[in-house]
Amino acid sequence: MNLSSAYNSSVLKDVLYAQENALSGPNRLDCVKASEQCMKEQGCSTKYRTMRQCVAGGKERNFSMVAGLEAQDECRSAIDAVKQSPLYNCRCKRGMKKEKNCLRIYWGIYQTLQGNDFLEDSPYETMNSRLSDMFRLAPIISGKDMDLLRV
Secondary structure, eight states: OOHHHHHHHHHHHHHHHHHHHHHHOTTOOBHHHHHHHHHHSHHHHHHHHHHHHHHHTHHHHTSOHHHHHHHHHHHHHHHHHHHTSGGGGOBBOTTOTTHHHHHHHHHHHHHHHHTTOOTTOOSBOOOOOHHHHHHHHHHHHHHHHHHHHHO
């Protein structure tokens, strides 16, 4: 491997790494970390617990009609608060240490927020296939290598 190939390979890795980080979005946490962060904040923790109770049906089932309307408002408020927390934008990583827990948190949140309209969403971070990128960039790099050899 000559010096220009090593340099191009290094540049390619940097480009792919930067692109993968850009796709994962700013401040996006995995759902386990987002849940832990939320539990440390009093307001987020309370709203998250309220939302989970709403999902379980505990709020609406155990109250009179008047209290039921108040419970529905409380549930809506909790859901809106969760939409503003890191939990709303969390994703999981395949093969992560706590993947099952991450998926449980993800689906608990997204099933509540989107009902059955989450068929298009994936609980996993979008991963750019490095292999396909390498094949797409290979002709560009090989062309540059050829230009360097002609000089």
